[in-house]
Amino acid sequence: MHILLTISWRNIWRHPARSGILMAAIIVGTWAGILTAGWVNGLLEQRIEYLIGTELSHVQIHHPEYRVEREPWMAISEAEDVISFLSEDERVASFSPRTMAEGLARSPVTAAGVRIRGMDPDLERATTSFHEQLVEGEWLDDPVRNPVLMGRALAEKLRLKPGQRLVLQFQDLDNQITAAAFHIAGIFQSPSSEYDERNVLVRSEDLSGLVAGSFICHELAVRLHEIEDADALASDLNTRFPDNHAQTWFELSPEIRYLSDWGGIMTYILMIIIMLALSFGILNTMLMAIFERTRELGMLISIGMSRTRVFVMIMLESLVLTMSGALAGFLLSWITIGYLSDRGIDMSKFAEGLAEFGFDPMTYPFVTAAEYAAISAIVIFAALLASVYPAIKAVRLNPVEASKD
Amino acid sequence: MFNPILMYLKLAWRNIWRNRRRTLITVSSITFAVLFAVLMRSVGEGSYDQMIENMARFHTGFLQIQDRYYEEEPSLDNAMPYDEDFGQRILRSDDRIDFIVPRIEASMLVSSDEITRGGLVLGVDPDREHRLNELRDNLVEGRFISAGDGSLLVGQGFARRLNVTVGDTLILLGQGRFGMSAAGKYPIAGLLQHPVTDLDNQIVYLSLPDAQWLLSAEGYVTSLLVTPTRTRFTEAVAELLRDQLADESEFAVLTWPEMMPELLQAIEFDRTSLLFITGVLYVVIGFGLFGTILTMTLERMREFGVLLSVGMQRLQLGFVVFLETLFISILGVITGFLVSYPLLTWFYFNPVRLTGDAAETMLEFGVEPILPVSLAPYVFYNQMMVVFIIALLVSLYPLLKLLRLNILDAART
Numbered sequence A: 001m002h003i004l005l006t007i008s009w010r011n012i013w014r015h016p017a018r019s020g021i022l023m024a025a026i027i028v029g030t031w032a033g034i035l036t037a038g039w040v041n042g043l044l045e046q047r048i049e050y051l052i053g054t055e056l057s058h059v060q061i062h063h064p065e066y067r068v069e070r071e072p073w074m075a076i077s078e079a080e081d082v083i084s085f086l087s088e089d090e091r092v093a094s095f096s097p098r099t100m101a102e103g104l105a106r107s108p109v110t111a112a113g114v115r116i117r118g119m120d121p122d123l124e125r126a127t128t129s130f131h132e133q134l135v136e137g138e139w140l141d142d143p144v145r146n147p148v149l150m151g152r153a154l155a156e157k158l159r160l161k162p163g164q165r166l167v168l169q170f171q172d173l174d175n176q177i178t179a180a181a182f183h184i185a186g187i188f189q190s191p192s193s194e195y196d197e198r199n200v201l202v203r204s205e206d207l208s209g210l211v212a213g214s215f216i217c218h219e220l221a222v223r224l225h226e227i228e229d230a231d232a233l234a235s236d237l238n239t240r241f242p243d244n245h246a247q248t249w250f251e252l253s254p255e256i257r258y259l260s261d262w263g264g265i266m267t268y269i270l271m272i273i274i275m276l277a278l279s280f281g282i283l284n285t286m287l288m289a290i291f292e293r294t295r296e297l298g299m300l301i302s303i304g305m306s307r308t309r310v311f312v313m314i315m316l317e318s319l320v321l322t323m324s325g326a327l328a329g330f331l332l333s334w335i336t337i338g339y340l341s342d343r344g345i346d347m348s349k350f351a352e353g354l355a356e357f358g359f360d361p362m363t364y365p366f367v368t369a370a371e372y373a374a375i376s377a378i379v380i381f382a383a384l385l386a387s388v389y390p391a392i393k394a395v396r397l398n399p400v401e402a403s404k405d
Numbered sequence B: 001m002f003n004p005i006l007m008y009l010k011l012a013w014r015n016i017w018r019n020r021r022r023t024l025i026t027v028s029s030i031t032f033a034v035l036f037a038v039l040m041r042s043v044g045e046g047s048y049d050q051m052i053e054n055m056a057r058f059h060t061g062f063l064q065i066q067d068r069y070y071e072e073e074p075s076l077d078n079a080m081p082y083d084e085d086f087g088q089r090i091l092r093s094d095d096r097i098d099f100i101v102p103r104i105e106a107s108m109l110v111s112s113d114e115i116t117r118g119g120l121v122l123g124v125d126p127d128r129e130h131r132l133n134e135l136r137d138n139l140v141e142g143r144f145i146s147a148g149d150g151s152l153l154v155g156q157g158f159a160r161r162l163n164v165t166v167g168d169t170l171i172l173l174g175q176g177r178f179g180m181s182a183a184g185k186y187p188i189a190g191l192l193q194h195p196v197t198d199l200d201n202q203i204v205y206l207s208l209p210d211a212q213w214l215l216s217a218e219g220y221v222t223s224l225l226v227t228p229t230r231t232r233f234t235e236a237v238a239e240l241l242r243d244q245l246a247d248e249s250e251f252a253v254l255t256w257p258e259m260m261p262e263l264l265q266a267i268e269f270d271r272t273s274l275l276f277i278t279g280v281l282y283v284v285i286g287f288g289l290f291g292t293i294l295t296m297t298l299e300r301m302r303e304f305g306v307l308l309s310v311g312m313q314r315l316q317l318g319f320v321v322f323l324e325t326l327f328i329s330i331l332g333v334i335t336g337f338l339v340s341y342p343l344l345t346w347f348y349f350n351p352v353r354l355t356g357d358a359a360e361t362m363l364e365f366g367v368e369p370i371l372p373v374s375l376a377p378y379v380f381y382n383q384m385m386v387v388f389i390i391a392l393l394v395s396l397y398p399l400l401k402l403l404r405l406n407i408l409d410a411a412r413t
Helices: A002-014 A016-056 A079-088 A121-127 A152-158 A193-198 A204-211 A227-240 A254-292 A294-302 A307-343 A369-395 A399-404 B004-018 B020-060 B084-092 B126-133 B156-162 B208-214 B231-244 B261-309 B314-349 B357-364 B377-394 B396-403 B407-412
Strands: A059-062 A092-106 A111-119 A134-137 A147-151 A165-171 A177-188 A199-203 A219-224 A245-248 B063-067 B097-111 B116-124 B139-142 B152-155 B169-175 B181-192 B203-207 B223-228 B251-255
Touching: A002 A016, A002 A307, A016 A254, A016 A307, A016 A369, A016 B261, A059 A227, A079 A092, A079 A219, A079 A227, A092 A121, A092 A152, A092 A204, A092 B097, A092 B116, A111 A121, A111 A152, A111 A165, A111 A193, A111 A204, A111 B097, A111 B116, A121 A219, A147 A152, A147 A165, A147 A193, A152 A177, A152 A193, A165 A204, A177 A199, A177 A204, A193 A199, A199 A204, A219 A227, A227 A245, A254 A294, A254 A307, A254 A369, A254 B020, A254 B261, A254 B357, A294 A307, A307 A369, B004 B020, B004 B314, B020 B126, B020 B231, B020 B261, B020 B314, B020 B377, B063 B231, B084 B097, B084 B223, B097 B126, B097 B156, B097 B208, B116 B126, B116 B156, B116 B169, B116 B208, B126 B203, B126 B223, B152 B156, B156 B181, B181 B203, B181 B208, B203 B208, B223 B231, B231 B251, B261 B314, B261 B377, B261 B396, B261 B407, B314 B377, B314 B396, B377 B396
Parallel strands: A111 A199, A147 A177, B116 B203, B152 B181
Antiparallel strands: A059 A219, A059 A245, A092 A111, A092 A165, A092 A219, A134 A177, A147 A199, A165 A177, B063 B223, B063 B251, B097 B116, B097 B169, B097 B223, B139 B181, B152 B203, B169 B181
16 A cells, blocks of 8 residues: 555656646635635624624513514513613623614605614614714714714615704504604714615603603613634523523524525635536546556556556545645645734725725634545545546557557 | 648548547537536536526516606605506516516505504506416415405414414504505415515505505505516616617616615625636636646657658648647547537526525525526636637647657657
8 A cells, every 4th residue: 555655656647737737726716715705704603793783782671572573562571670680690891771762754755664662872883883883973862852873875865964853753662652753963874775774763761751651671782702602601590580582593583594605605615616627627637648658557567567557556646646635735824824813914905895884894714624624525526536537548548459559 | 722721621621530538538528618617617607597587586686667756765655656558568568577566565564453663565467476486386375466356465473463364353553645544454365385485574465556555655666566577687677678768768677686686785795706607617617627738748749750751741741730639629529519508408407406404494494495597698608619619729738749849850769
C-alpha cells in the first residue's frame, strides 16, 4: 500500500503541468465555495443581528395566545413579578415592556391598518437600537402630548409630516373602539418599508391609559449579555411563570428561520454544482491520461502487477490529487476567511443600493466547523466520483494490445 | 478543382474521428461544462421567477393601470373609472395581454360581535381573481363569492383573530370615496387560507359591485391589473399601454419593479452574488477543459513532430488543429444543449421538493417549497456561448505549443 502511494505520488508529478492545472482548479473551487459559504453566513448574521438589535431582542415574553390573537386583554400576567425577576437575573442586560394595539391610522387623506407599539422611551433605548433608524424629528421623549413616530413609507402614504396630527383608532379592554389624536414627533426609516408602513411607535403610558386606564404590558423584550443564554432564560421563565410564554429570537422570527434555512440550502446546492463540474473535469483529464498511458499500464500488467493494484494505483492518483488540492484550498480559504472576518468585505462597490435600504455595506464572513465538515464531505464525494471510472477503464486494458501501442 | 479550405476542413474532420475516444472525451468535457453552467444559471433564474411570480400573484400583479395620483396618494379619492368597455379595450389592445383583473382596495375596521380589527378590504371580480392566483383553491371552508351576492370571504387567520366562522356576520367600517362614511354588514360565505401569512391575518374579499357600493365608488376601481401571457412581456406591454393611454392623462401604467422596488433590489443583489459563483464555475470548467486539452496535446506531440518533419507548414497544421477544436467545441456545445434541455424540462415539471424546517418556513411566506428552474431561452443561449468561448480560448494552448514545437524533440517522444 505504501509503495502504491509512493508510485501514485510520483506518477502525479511526472506531468507537473497537467497535475498543476487540475490542482489549481480544485484549489480555486474549494476556496471560492468556502468563501461563498462564509459570505452568506456573514450576510445572514448581519441581518439577524440587525433584527435582534432593533426590535426582536433575545427573548420575548407574551400571553401565550397574544402572538396569534392580539387581543387587548391578553396582557402578560403578573407583569410586576416578571419584571422584578428580570431585573435580578444576572444574564439580563436590559428589558423593555411594550404595550401593543392593532388599529387604524387616519390622516385627513386616507387610512391605513397599523400596529401601534407603545414603549418606555428610556428602557426601549437601552434594549434595542431602533432609535437609530430615526431620520427626522425626536425620539419619544419629546415633551409634546401623545407623541407618535411613524415610518417614512406610512408618512408618505398618509401624506403627513412631523408636527402634524394623526388619529389612531383601536380597541380598548372592553372591546370599545377608542380614538385619540397623536402628534408626529419623528419619522423613522428601517431597511424594510413594509415594516415602516405597518408600525407606529408611541409611549406606553399614553397607550396604556387609552387601552386599559392603567399600566398594561403585552410584550416584554429582553436583551441578554450573551446570546447563548437565550434558550436557558426562556425555559427558566416558562417554568417560573407558566401563565406567560417566553420565546427566543429564533422562535420569534419566521424571517430569520427562512433566511437561515434557505441561505444554507442555496449554498450547498451551488457548492455541489461547482464540485460536480470539478469532478467531471478531473474525470475527463484522468481518462485522457489513462489512454495516453496505455503502453505503460499494459507493461505494468504484463510484468505481473495485479489488476487490483493497478486499480488502486489509479484511484490513488485521482484521490491524492484531489485531496491535496482540496487541502490547499481549505488552508487558503481558512486564511482568507480569517483575514476577512477581521477586516470585513466592503460591498458598497457591488450594490450601492444596499446602504439606501439600511444594510451595512460591511460584511464579516465566517465558516463554522460543521460547514467545513460538510464541504469536506462534498469534496471527498467529488474525488471518489472522479477517480472510480478512470481506474475501471485502466484495469480493463488488454495487456497484449496495450503494450503494442 | 483543388480547394485548400475544403481540404483543411476534410483533414480536420477526419482527424477528430481518427481517435474517436479522445474526441468523445473532449466533447463530453464541454457537454458537462454546458450542463453545469446552464444548471446553475437556471436554478438561480428560476428562483427569481418564482419570487416575482409569487409577489405579483398575491400582491400587485405584473402591471397595473391606476389613476395617476394613486401611486402617490393611495386613497379612494384617486380611484379610476372602470367599466367593461374600458376593460375590453385594454384586453384587445395587444395579444400579449392574457387577462385583466380589476380591484378596489381600502383599509377598514372589521368588527365581529365583540372584536374589532384593522383589515384590508379587497373588492374583486371573483373569477378573474381566481385566474390570477387560484383564489378558489385556497378556500378551506364554506363557499366562494359571486358578483353582487352581498357576502364576503375572510382570511382564516383573520377569522381566528375576529373569532368568527362561516355564517357569522362582519361589520365593515371606514371611509368611502370623497369622505363618505362607509359601513355595511356582510355574512361570511367562506374562509380562505391566504398563502401570505401577513395577508391571511387581515384580508377580506368582497365582490367588486358590493365593494363599490359600500365605498360609494360605483364605476370606479383603484387598480386594473394586467397580466401578460409571459412575465418577460411585462415591459413591452407596459410601453404599449402607455402609448395607448397617452391621450387620457388621468391614467398611469406601473410595472412590478416600479411597485415593488425592494424585490427588484433583492433580486439584483442576489444576482450579483450568483455572478461571482458563476465566475468561479467558469474558472473550474476552464481548468477542467484545459486539463483535457493539455493531455491531448501531449499525446499528439509525436504526430505533430512527424507532420512538421515531412514538410507540413506550422501555420497549415495550426489551422487544421484550430478547425478540429472548432468542430469539437461546436459538437460539445450542441450535445450540452441536447442533454441539459430535456433534463431541465424534467426538473421544470417535476421540481425538487424541499422538506423539513426550510419547507415549513417557506410555506409561512407563501412560497411553494420547491427548487424551481428556469427554461428561459437566454439561460441556455448565454451559457452555451460562454462555454464555447472558454473552449476556444483553452484551445489556443495546442496552437501555441505547436508554433514553438521543436521537431527533433517531438519526434523522439
